Amino acid sequence: MKKRLAIIGNGMACGRLLDELFRRNAGLAFEVTVFGEESHGCYNRILLGRILTGGTAEEITTKPRGWYADRGVTFHSNTTVARLDPPTRTLFTTDGTAIPYDVAVIATGSAPFIPPLDNLTKPDGCPKEGAFVFRTVDDCQRIRAYARPASSAVVLGGGLLGLEAAKALSDLGIHVTIVHMPDWLMNLQVDRLGGEFVRKAVEKLGIFVRTGVAATGFIGTDKVEGVVLKTGEILPADLVVMAAGVRPRVAVAEASHIPVKRGIVVNDLLATASPGVFALGECAEHNGIVYGIVPPIWEQCEVLADVLTGANPTARYRGSKLYTKLKVAGVDVASMGAIEPKQDTDEVLQVLEERRGIYRKLIVRDGKLVGAILVGEGDTAAALARWFDRGDSLPANRLDLLCSGELSPASSDPEICNCHHVCQSTIVAAIETGHTTLPSLSSATQAGTGCGSCRGQLANLILKTAKSVA
Ligand SMILES: Cc1cc2nc3c(=O)[nH]c(=O)nc-3n(C[C@H](O)[C@H](O)[C@H](O)COP(=O)(O)OP(=O)(O)OC[C@H]3O[C@@H](n4cnc5c(N)ncnc54)[C@H](O)[C@@H]3O)c2cc1C
Structure with a gap:
């Protein structure tokens, strides 16, 4: 039975x-x-x-x-x-x-975590009109119905969710300010310098950013009219999205x-x-x-x-090595392991390309990769993740390798979609059998249906493979 x-x-x-x-x-x-x-x-x-x-x-x-x-x-x-x-x-x-x-x-x-905020609710205890969280389809439909062009929004939280919400609101033509209590954006995934690169990319989208300052409450009687900062300053806002963690x-x-x-x-x-x-x-x-x-x-x-x-009764979950590869507000961000050196002997390699908005940092301990941050490019992330995951000794010329982006430890078949673990050979084979559009390739291989950050690479592979087949 x-x-x-x-x-x-x-x-x-x-x-x-x-x-x-x-x-x-x-x-x-x-x-x-x-x-x-x-x-x-x-x-x-x-x-x-x-x-x-x-x-x-x-x-x-x-x-x-x-x-x-x-x-x-x-x-x-x-x-x-x-x-x-x-x-x-x-x-x-x-x-x-x-x-x-x-x-x-x-x-x-x-x-969603709702930070302690003065004047968050109406006298009946319900949240004020114009105050939203960002977790479900219904939340998003409510925000969408409320948002008006040329209005203003404050997003509380400058992590992954906050940046996503800010980008989407800004795409609707809304004036958006992110208020983030820590000193730099995405502080869980990247170091201070990485956070500055993320900030520049976000500001380029027309979004305003306030870091190192807390919101203490709202103004407005029945509906939100602004956000009060700890400094006493008031940021006028027609709507507020609370994205300060979960x-x-x-x-x-x-x-x-x-x-x-x-x-x-x-x-x-x-x-x-x-x-x-x-x-x-x-x-x-x-x-x-x-x-x-x-x-x-x-x-x-x-x-x-x-x-x-019972397919594998000996299967055990031993924990995961933390590796994040995201496309946040249009910016590629990858982060794995430590974001700062922890031991005196840790080596740190950093490469900054200010104009291109690219920041790369490696933390090496005893010749092995124990942490990495990439902002502004995602192509080397998969190769770095393999070094990190396997704990292989890095080659002596690792700075050259980091700069040229050729970090792959002898992998002739790199993993393109890290969410579904789909390698290049599987993707190329699917393209060769006629899956030459992104939707068709994704439904055949599952690649690109997770975080979506590999979709650019998939599009490139479609172009390259289709050309070589023709
Ligand atoms: C906007 C946004 C962007 C994100 N971007 C990324 C990203 O780029 N990369 C990444 O790796 N992760 C990202 N995440 C995180 C990722 O979505 C979560 O890690 C993932 O959804 C967690 O899955 P889950 O099933 O544990 O929880 P959920 O997906 O939240 O599902 C839980 C479900 O359980 C339901 N539920 C709760 N209690 C009950 C109950 N008592 N009875 C019945 N149903 C119940 C909830 O309604 C919900 O539908 C993002 C999250 C958000 C919100």
Whole structure:
């Protein structure tokens, strides 16, 4: 008899887990039910900026309703799970419905962090009109409906999400100011100098940037009219997007008496302390770490699918090496490992090309790459990531290599799409069999459907390969 597998949360981790499960024929062993609080099928959250600029939910949807039906997956949208009762293996939704399960996976992701701000809410306790967060399709549709051309916006937060929101609003012709409390933009991914390069690129888009200053509150009675800074200054604003970080959504685990620290605590099997209950994605904490980008989550999905289906019962998640490659507000940013030297003997190599807006930094320890930052170019990121990942000794002439961009450790088949681990040879083979447009190439290989930062490289490969075939 089939086991009942309940997945709570229909976000990016759920979508990827479903792919990995069905790749391992999970339909034979499980009756799968997905509970999603949002009304949509699974979508690529990374591409939310497109909704802000007028795109539709369908454009970024990776699993329309038919996808679930075709595979016999029961999909409950607009359904919030309140708690599990692990002893009886029963799941309760917020409307009180009780549903039995054999195995449950909690994949509830994160919620936007709302900083403590004076005057954030109306007298009735609801957020003021014009104050938004940036996490879901619905959030973006609300912002889009509210935003008027020639109006002004303040984005609180100059990290990945803040920059994405700022770029999209600026593309709508809105006057945008980013307010970021740390001293430089993207301070989690890049050092101060890298942050300056990001800032210049963002300012070139016409976006204003204020760093090293906190917002303390809003002005306006029923709707937002401006943001008050700690300096006492007021930035007039018709709308404010709060993108100052996220917090793991752990309410289901807490209500089910499943141990939580910052996230839901899981072991190397992605199992919680409660038998039959697993967790993964941004809500899970493994070895003290809660991951906030997709590459580690993809690794978790592979392991959990192996464990649940028995395809590889020895599969274990040992943690991920932090490697981020993003296209933020149109700027390529890659960051891996340390962003500053930590030991006296660490060597630092930096190459700045001010005019081209390119910044490269390597941190080398005992001849090995322990950290790297790239701003303004993404082509060498994959090769650097391999040096970083394998811990191979770097060649003596590494500065020459860094400058010429030929860093690949003898790889004749570089990985182009790091989100889906698709190598150049697979992409070229697909182009040669007729997938000569980006959408067709992406659907054949999955390349470019993650963070999208490799789409430029894919377009180049299409041009090159199509020419050489002709
Ligand atoms: C604008 C934006 C840009 C991003 N850009 C990048 C990028 O370039 N690169 C990158 O690697 N990452 C990026 N990220 C981060 C990436 O989107 C997340 O790491 C990823 O979505 C996490 O997947 P998840 O499934 O854990 O959480 P989510 O995708 O947030 O999914 C969780 C789902 O669970 C649902 N849920 C929560 N509680 C319940 C409940 N009780 N019952 C039912 N459903 C529930 C939520 O509604 C949500 O749909 C970006 C994120 C945003 C918002």
